[in-house]
Amino acid sequence: xxxxxxxxxxxxxxxxxxxxxxxxxxxxxxxxxxxxxxxxxxxxxxxxxxxxxxxxxxxxxxxxxxxxxxxxxxxxxxxxxxxxxxxxxxxxxxxxxxxxxxxxxxxxxxxxxxxxxxxxxxxxxxxxxxxxxxxxxxxxxxxxxxxxxxxxxxxxxxxxxxxxxxxxxxxxxxxxxxxxxxxxxxxxxxxxxxxxxxxxxxxxxxxxxx
Numbered sequence: 611x612x613x614x615x616x617x618x619x620x621x622x623x624x625x626x627x628x629x630x631x632x633x634x635x636x637x638x639x640x641x642x643x644x645x646x647x648x649x650x651x652x653x654x655x656x657x658x659x660x661x662x663x664x665x666x667x668x669x670x671x672x673x674x675x676x677x678x679x680x681x682x683x684x685x686x687x688x689x690x691x692x693x694x695x696x697x698x699x700x701x702x703x704x705x706x707x708x709x710x711x712x713x714x715x716x717x718x719x720x721x722x723x724x725x726x727x728x729x730x731x732x733x734x735x736x737x738x739x740x741x742x743x744x745x746x747x748x749x750x751x752x753x754x755x756x757x758x759x760x761x762x763x764x765x766x767x768x769x770x771x772x773x774x775x776x777x778x779x780x781x782x783x784x785x786x787x788x789x790x791x792x793x794x795x796x797x798x799x800x801x802x803x804x805x806x807x808x809x810x811x812x813x814x815x816x817x818x819x820x
Contacts, residue, residue: 620676630695631665642703642710656705666695680731688725692718692747714754714798718747727766736770738782746791753793759805761786768813776819784811 612626640658643651672686696718703710727740742764753759768782786809794802 622674624672624674625670627669628667630667630691633663633665636660636663640703642705644707654705654707656703656707659702659704661700661702663699664695667691681728682730683728684726686723686725688723690721690723690747693720696747714752716752717749719745719749721745721747734772736772738766738768738770740766742766748791750791750793751795752798753791753803753805754798755803755805757805758807759789759791761789761807761809763787764809778817780813780815780817782811782813784813785809786811 612624614622614624616622637657637659640656642654642656644654646652668688668690670686670688672684674682674684676682696716699714699716701712701714703712721744723742723744725740725742727738730737744762746760746762748757748760764784764786766782766784768780770778770780772778786807788806788808790804790806792802792804793799
């Protein structure tokens with residue numbers, strides 16, 4: 611839910627709130643390697659289930675201002691409540707040999723996100739650019755080899771071409787700067803690890819209004 615309030619002719623204030631979201635358990639095929647003193651490493655096929663996965667609630671406050679009829683700038687602040695949604699990752703593995711429960715501690719922290727963007731209109735074109743930075747929710751001590759470090763800084767750019775008032779083509783690109791994290795202790799890993807992650811996202815869409 612959300613609302614907007616026009617402070618003055620060219621300036622609009624907005625706010626939105628999204629409640630915590632629940633997802634169905636994620637399931638799939640898996641292979642668990644059992645280490646035996648005699649047989650060595652024995653692969654066991656089974657099924658894996660990730661239980662009670664939740665999406666965090668979040669609140670966003672933003673403001674937009676038109677510098678001119680063709681040029682607009684915006685700025686947003688968001689607070690994402692990861693602490694309540696991601697305390698542990700609850701995994702169940704089942705096979706003919708039995709069932710195994712795994713609880714991976716995560717202990718996420720709530721994060722804050724700041725973003726700024728601009729949109730410029732020229733004839734039939736719209737040109738857009740933005741920047742986003744966020745705090746880190748994942749703790750170094752609970753970094754697991756299977757969970758990537760997430761970039762906290764993103765740069766975006768894009769454009770739109772209006773063929774007519776009924777037809778628009780949009781293109782967007784987002785680059786996530788290298789996010790690095792290290793874990794040097796148990797219980798998530800027996801040896802020191804470093805996770806690194808860079809993101810490149812492209813999006814193309816076509817809109818037709820009737």
